[in-house]
Amino acid sequence: MRIIKSILAATLISLLIPFSSYAEKVKIGDPGWTGATAIANLLAAVVNDKMGGEAELVPGNNTAIYGAIDRSKGEIEVHPDIWLPNQEAYTKDLVPKGTLKLSSNSYEGNQGYCVSQQFAKKMNITAIEDLGRPEVVKAMDSDGNGKGEFWIGADGWASANVNEVKVRDYKLLDAGIEPIRAAEAVKNARVLDSIKKNEGYAFYCYKPHAIWGMADVVMLEEPKHDPAKYKMIQPKADPDWYKKSYVASKDALKKIQIGWGTSLEKKISSNC
Numbered sequence: 001m002r003i004i005k006s007i008l009a010a011t012l013i014s015l016l017i018p019f020s021s022y023a024e025k026v027k028i029g030d031p032g033w034t035g036a037t038a039i040a041n042l043l044a045a046v047v048n049d050k051m052g053g054e055a056e057l058v059p060g061n062n063t064a065i066y067g068a069i070d071r072s073k074g075e076i077e078v079h080p081d082i083w084l085p086n087q088e089a090y091t092k093d094l095v096p097k098g099t100l101k102l103s104s105n106s107y108e109g110n111q112g113y114c115v116s117q118q119f120a121k122k123m124n125i126t127a128i129e130d131l132g133r134p135e136v137v138k139a140m141d142s143d144g145n146g147k148g149e150f151w152i153g154a155d156g157w158a159s160a161n162v163n164e165v166k167v168r169d170y171k172l173l174d175a176g177i178e179p180i181r182a183a184e185a186v187k188n189a190r191v192l193d194s195i196k197k198n199e200g201y202a203f204y205c206y207k208p209h210a211i212w213g214m215a216d217v218v219m220l221e222e223p224k225h226d227p228a229k230y231k232m233i234q235p236k237a238d239p240d241w242y243k244k245s246y247v248a249s250k251d252a253l254k255k256i257q258i259g260w261g262t263s264l265e266k267k268i269s270s271n272c
Contacts, residue, residue, distance in 0.1 A: 025056045026264065028078040029065035032154060033184050034210050036081035039258070043080055061156025063236075066090040070099045072263035079259040083109055086158040086254065089234040101265075102257045107208075109254035110219075111159060113150075114205035116195045117216040123200065127221040131202055132175030139200035140177075147178035151187045151203035162232050162247060163204050169248040177202075191215055222250035 026047050030040045044055035058076050060068070066087075068076035082102065084091065094100035115125055123136050130136060131150065140148030150167060153160025160181055167179045187203055188211065194201035195215055205211060205219060223229070226249040233241040 025054045026078065027056050027058050027074065027076050028080060029068070029076040030057045030059045031062055031065055031079070031081065031156070032059065033081070033157070034188070035206075035208060038210070039080040040078075043078065043258070061154075062087060062090060062158065063156060066094060066100070069259070069261040069263075070094050070097070072099055072261055074263065074267070077261045077264040082257050082259050083159070084255045084257070086162070089158070089236040091259070099262055100259050101262055102259045106255045106257045109256045110207045111251045111254065112205055112219040112222060113163075113202060114211075114217045114219050115200070115202050116191070117218050118195055118198065119200050120218050120220075122198075125220065128170055128172075130220070131177060132170075132172050134176075136200065137176040140202060142194075142199060142201075145178075147176055149180050149201065150177045151190070151201075152179045152181060153204050154183050155181050158234055159204065159206075161234055161241065162251070165232065165242065165245045165247045169246055188214065191217070223248065225250045225252045 026044075028040050028043055030037050040057055044057055047053040047055035058065075058068075060076065062079075065076050065079050069079065079100075082091065091100065091102065095102060113128055113131075115131075119125065119139075123130070123133075123139060125131070125136060131140075131148070137148035140150070142149060150172070152163035152167065164179050167173050167177055173179070190201060191203060191211065192215055193199075205217065207219075211217060229246065229249040230251075231244075231246045233245045235241045238244060
C-alpha cells in the first residue's frame with residue numbers, strides 16, 4: 001500500500017504543482033469502494049496539507065463521476081481509482097474526446113471471490129464451484145429463503161456487473177446462489193459478523209483492500225483467465241448487456257490509475 005500511495009501522490013503533485021497558490025477547490029470524486037475512498041482521502045491530504053491548496057471529496061458512482069468530469073464544469077475533477085478494463089466503457093470515450101487524462105503510473109489489482117478462512121475450513125471450500133454445493137448454499141442462507149447470499153458489489157460498480165454475469169455462467173445461480181448488491185460498508189460489517197457467528201458468507205474481493213487486514217479471508221480458485229470465455233459488455237455499451245455477456249474465467253490482472261479532467265489543467269494554467 002505504501003508503494004501505491006507514493007505512485008498516486010506523486011502523480012497528483014506533478015499535476016497540481018502550480019495549484020499550491022491557487023485558492024479554488026480541487027473536487028475529488030469518491031465512488032464509494034474502500035480502496036477508492038482511501039486514495040481520495042490521501043489525494044485530498046496531499047492538496048490540503050502538502051500543497052497549501054483546498055480539496056473537497058464529492059461522493060458519487062462511476063456514472064456520476066465520469067459524467068461530471070466530461071461536462072468540464074468543475075463539479076468533479078479527479079477520479080481516484082480507475083480499474084481498467086472494468087471502466088473502459090467510460091474511458092474509451094472520454095480520453096479520446098480530450099476531457100479525461102489518465103496517470104502514466106499505475107498499480108496492479110487482483111479480483112476474485114472470498115470466504116472466511118473459518119468457513120473454508122469448516123466446509124472444505126477451495127474453489128468457486130464449491131459454493132454451489134447444496135450444503136454450502138444452505139450454510140450461506142441467513143434469511144431462510146432457500147438462497148445462499150453472495151455479495152457481488154455495489155450499485156454502479158462495473159465489477160458488480162461482471163460478477164452478476166459470472167454467478168450465472170459459473171452455474172451458481174442455478175445452484176441456488178443469490179447475488180446481492182449493497183454498499184461495501186454493509187459487506188464489510190457482514191463479513192465480520194459472519195465470522196463472529198460462525199456463519200457462511202461469500203463475497204467479491206480484491207487486492208489491495210483493507211479486508212485482508214480486517215479479517216482472515218481466503219480468495220477462491222477460479223478457472224484461469226481465458227479471453228475466449230470472457231466477453232463482458234457493460235450496460236453503458238448495450239442495454240441488453242446481461243444477455244449478451246459471457247464470463248466463465250478469472251479476471252485478468254487489472255491496471256489501476258487515477259484520472260483527472262483536462263478542465264482542471266486549464267483552470268490551473270489560467271490562474272498561474
